[in-house]
Amino acid sequence: KNEVEQSPQNLTAQEGEFITINCSYSVGISALHWLQQHPGGGIVSLFMLSSGKKKHGRLIATINIQEKHSSLHITASHPRDSAVYICAVKTQGGSEKLVFGKGTKLTVNP
Amino acid sequence: ETGVTQSPTHLIKTRGQQVTLRCSSQSGHNTVSWYQQALGQGPQFIFQYYREEENGRGNFPPRFSGLQFPNYSSELNVNALELDDSALYLCASSRVQGYGYTFGSGTRLTVV
Numbered sequence: 001k002n003e004v005e006q007s008p009q010n011l012t013a014q015e016g017e018f019i020t021i022n023c024s025y026s027v028g029i030s031a032l033h034w035l036q037q038h039p040g041g042g043i044v045s046l047f048m049l050s051s052g053k054k055k056h057g058r059l060i061a062t063i064n065i066q067e068k069h070s071s072l073h074i075t076a077s078h079p080r081d082s083a084v085y086i087c088a089v090k091t092q093g094g095s096e097k098l099v100f101g102k103g104t105k106l107t108v109n110p
Numbered sequence: 111e112t113g114v115t116q117s118p119t120h121l122i123k124t125r126g127q128q129v130t131l132r133c134s135s136q137s138g139h140n141t142v143s144w145y146q147q148a149l150g151q152g153p154q155f156i157f158q159y160y161r162e163e164e165n166g167r168g169n170f171p172p173r174f175s176g177l178q179f180p181n182y183s184s185e186l187n188v189n190a191l192e193l194d195d196s197a198l199y200l201c202a203s204s205r206v207q208g209y210g211y212t213f214g215s216g217t218r219l220t221v222v
Contacts, residue, residue, distance in 0.1 A: 040215060041147075043200060043216075044213070045211055048210050086153075088153075097155035098143070098155065100154070102151055
């Protein structure tokens with residue numbers, strides 16, 4: 001079982017829909033990252049969370065440390081939101097590595 | 111403040127050859143990590159460098175090695191390439207360990 005699990009693996013939505021992507025992890029973490037990866041491969045950091053909730057434009061990220069769960073929400077989705085969204089956690093102690101989920105491929109149709 | 115730049119963007123090598131991938135981090139970013147992302151998978155941690163010293167390593171064999179230079183650039187070297195080394199290689203840098211990361215666009219390596 002992977003240390004970081006994302007669901008769903010694939011998600012297709014119509015423009016304007018509210019999107020939720022979930023991330024569960026099984027290890028102690030000091031921070032959780034939500035990342036966006038476009039087909040070219042480059043990764044953009046969207047949020048870094050250690051507690052609570054963050055909002056940036058139409059994107060909202062929440063984390064529940066007790067339940068080891070985080071969600072990324074996209075309001076009023078748009079075709080340009082189509083990308084792979086990846087959850088990654090920085091584990092406690094040891095090296096500073098990130099452990100990644102496999103990603104959720106989002107396609108927003110016009 | 112410039113972003114993280116990786117070169118080359120694409121590369122084709124033959125099995126058994128050696129390859130060097132390069133990453134130019136943002137000024138002041140003294141921590142750099144390298145990741146391997148196979149098709150359809152999430153990135154896997156290779157190793158991290160902090161102030162030019164290796165500071166953690168993932169489950170990769172010794173033929174994967176790295177260097178970090180005082181000018182915030184770094185290299186990933188892979189010897190004796192195998193077909194399974196075909197992947198997207200990403201570097202990520204940060205100003206302070208554990209702080210937000212800036213990712214490069216990656217180098218797509220194909221081993222034939």
